Amino acid sequence: MARFYDTMLAEYIKNPWIRWIGLDKLSTKEFNYMMISYDSVTDKSKINFKDVDLKVASIYSWEDVYITNKLYEKQIGDWDSSNFVLNNIELPLMQVLKKMEINWVKIHRDKLKEIWILLENEISRLEKNIYVLADTNFNINSPKQVWDILFEKLALPKWKKTKTWYSVNADVLWDLAHEFEIAQMIVDYRHYSKLLSTYINWLSDLLDNDDLLHTNYNQTIAATWRLSSTNPNLQNIPNSSWIAWTIREAFISRFENWNILTIDYSQVEVRILAILSEDENLLSAFKNKEDIHHKTAQFLFPDKVITSSERKIAKAVNFWVIYGISSFWLSKMIGIPMWDSKTYINKFFESYPKVRIYLDNIIKDCETNKYVETYFWRKRYINGINDLNKIIKSAAEREATNMPIQWTSADIIKLAMIETQSFIEKNNLKSLMIMQVHDELVFDIFPWEEKILEKEIPTIMENILKDKAIKLKVDFGIWKNWREAK
């Protein structure tokens, strides 16, 4: 039994899609009792709490303690006290996250400065050229002004409309870029200024004196029970262009001349699908250590020699089928004819027949129960699963079939973090867990500990779902910086 408890976490497990689960909101909801607000006690934070009248401060504080305890008692009464998700996942995870936030991440300050200069130069060069081509100065960051210049002033052909206005996003500009240099330049300009303003500028604000970068891991935000990260968001550091990769070069070890260890789950969602559906073809592919995308490609193209282009399509099909994608969207996504994408999706289900049965059963159960359940028994109610409107119904079905897989993978990495941290502590290791990016963990390796980490942590992570037909798989490596892990 955990010796600590958190009413907010407990509520989040039940209702992850409700954003406001703080104490005062829960007090109103559960006890119809309005708590004294912090704003009213401190006059909207104008008064420091230590200067608040002692009697007022006492009552305010007493209320916090009293309501928290009442809420605890109510939740304990409502719940099975052996609740696995609360006691074995979220509460222990809270302790791990606390440590990660204390550890922080080392950043190579000079490297970031280098990129900063490079980007500034590129941006001002592009800016000048764009102004020349447009024959006027304007704010390239303003979609409205870009639209004015491109379609009014320069009268470029074809534009696409979205919701309320005419879109000038990357897709639109990309179409124009073949013919018009200015569109290409705006695409590049946006790319560089995005990197600069979102990922480089925080260097001065958010690095401490030791060049450690602080982030917050939020445990009660995401509607899917995943973690999220803020100030800065370390879970969306760019990973797809050459210049973006140089940003990852700045993520280094705090131990001079030592390395970081990255470990990420490989194809975790397809593996979970194999385990949950018990499809023989999927399972045997993983058992025999086959390349799953290659295997799917063989099903999709039985008469062909599989080259990288067939494998690429198969990879997309594997990926998107899990999300319950329509053939229209798949064809658009990977640029193939609609008819082909329909064939591929059908062939996928013919090749892995129990996947179809598994997904159909989820939908059937959901229609009866109104909720879907994950491997670790989290429940989520799905609105619209019995809706007569076909569009709403099929969106609900997509959600119902996709979510158990995504949620289970979120729990798997949470369990991996807990077990890994406990391994580190039990063995008195001084290496540090420093980042989690949904299916990847990053460690700062304390000198001479790399052998034991490299041997033990992948094993821990691969054995999170014990006694299943197949094991999970991780890829890992030891690197000078985060870019090398790519």
Added chain:
DNA sequence: TAGGATTGCAA
């Protein structure tokens, strides 16, 4: 000054 809209980054 707050907040919606647009854009774009990750998994």
Added chain:
DNA sequence: TATTGCAATCCTA
């Protein structure tokens, strides 16, 4: 006509 996040910027109210 996937999902869930965070955040910068512009621009209106």
